Amino acid sequence: MAVFNKLDNVEDLYEIGEVLGSGHFGQVREVRERATGAHWAGKFLKIRKCASSRLGMERKSVEREVEVLQALQHPNIMALKDVFESRAEVVLVLELISGGELFDFIAEKENLTESEAIEFMKQILLGVGFMHSKQIGHFDLKPENIMLSAKMAPNTDIKIIDFGLAHRFQPGEEYKCMSGTPQYIPPEVINYEPLSTAVDMWSIGVITYILLSGMSPFQGDTDEETLRNIIALNYKFDDHHFSMTSAMAKDFIQKLLVKDQNERITAQECLQHPWIKPL
Numbered sequence: 286m287a288v289f290n291k292l293d294n295v296e297d298l299y300e301i302g303e304v305l306g307s308g309h310f311g312q313v314r315e316v317r318e319r320a321t322g323a324h325w326a327g328k329f330l331k332i333r334k335c336a337s338s339r340l341g342m343e344r345k346s347v348e349r350e351v352e353v354l355q356a357l358q359h360p361n362i363m364a365l366k367d368v369f370e371s372r373a374e375v376v377l378v379l380e381l382i383s384g385g386e387l388f389d390f391i392a393e394k395e396n397l398t399e400s401e402a403i404e405f406m407k408q409i410l411l412g413v414g415f416m417h418s419k420q421i422g423h424f425d426l427k428p429e430n431i432m433l434s435a436k437m438a439p440n441t442d443i444k445i446i447d448f449g450l451a452h453r454f455q456p457g458e459e460y461k462c463m464s465g466t467p468q469y470i471p472p473e474v475i476n477y478e479p480l481s482t483a484v485d486m487w488s489i490g491v492i493t494y495i496l497l498s499g500m501s502p503f504q505g506d507t508d509e510e511t512l513r514n515i516i517a518l519n520y521k522f523d524d525h526h527f528s529m530t531s532a533m534a535k536d537f538i539q540k541l542l543v544k545d546q547n548e549r550i551t552a553q554e555c556l557q558h559p560w561i562k563p564l
């Protein structure tokens with residue numbers, strides 16, 4: 286069992302600020318380091334007191350998330366600074382990312398120009414390619430988990446966050462998991478088949494489609510309809526949203542939204558695709 290820095294009261298070291306977000310795991314709050322005045326993001330995770338409890342996170346899954354983050358130091362992946370444990374809570378001290386979610390950026394602009402989308406995709410692919418080179422899959426890539434380092438700066442950096450569903454593959458390991466967000470999950474997750482890092486490449490295809498059109502390729506009126514659309518590969522480049530989109534961009538998306546995960550292009554292959562890296 287991993288041992289985190291024991292701290293009776295995290296407020297001895299950090300001033301706790303506003304809530305930045307919350308989820309099944311607990312809360313993310315802005316924190317200010319008393320010793321330096323530096324601002325960070327504190328992810329406050331409630332730990333289950335006993336195996337039968339439904340409240341809070343299993344300690345094992347928190348340990349997994351910490352191990353994954355400790356293996357990932359990259360400019361396009363949120364950085365883990367420290368981990369503290371006090372009573373029934375674990376606090377991850379994370380790089381504060383203040384530019385907001387890519388999701389909100391798209392919503393404000395409806396959709397992006399191809400050159401803006403290419404710039405974002407390049408950085409997402411660099412972060413995901415690094416993750417995959419360490420045999421780590423994110424398994425929950427979506428615009429809400431892709432943040433911008435600064436608001437609207439001309440060269441804002443992408444930061445991939447939230448590794449709560451991430452998994453580090455051991456050689457020869459078979460891994461299955463039914464979690465993720467319906468709009469972004471590939472057929473193999475729905476069919477409960479063995480997974481690989483190719484799960485993330487499908488999600489990147491969905492994210493690219495959304496960046497260019499503001500529409501979600503498989504979304505139906507219900508989750509069940511969305512899942513049926515995914516299994517049937519039921520999506521199209523409708524004229525209303527894609528009439529101005531280049532053939533290269535559509536080819537890039539088509540090479541990712543491939544049912545057979547072994548046929549999907551990898552992050553490294555994406556970075557060499559003519560849409561991303563013109564000849």
Ligand SMILES: Cc1ccc2c(c1)c1c3c(c(C)cc1n2CCCN)C(=O)NC3=O
Nearest residue numbers: 305306313326363379380381382383429446
């Ligand atoms: C300014 C701001 C606002 C909301 C934030 C964050 C920062 C944030 C951050 C992180 C996470 C995991 C979630 C976060 N959230 C929650 C929403 C993420 N989808 C993080 O790791 N660093 C952040 O700054």
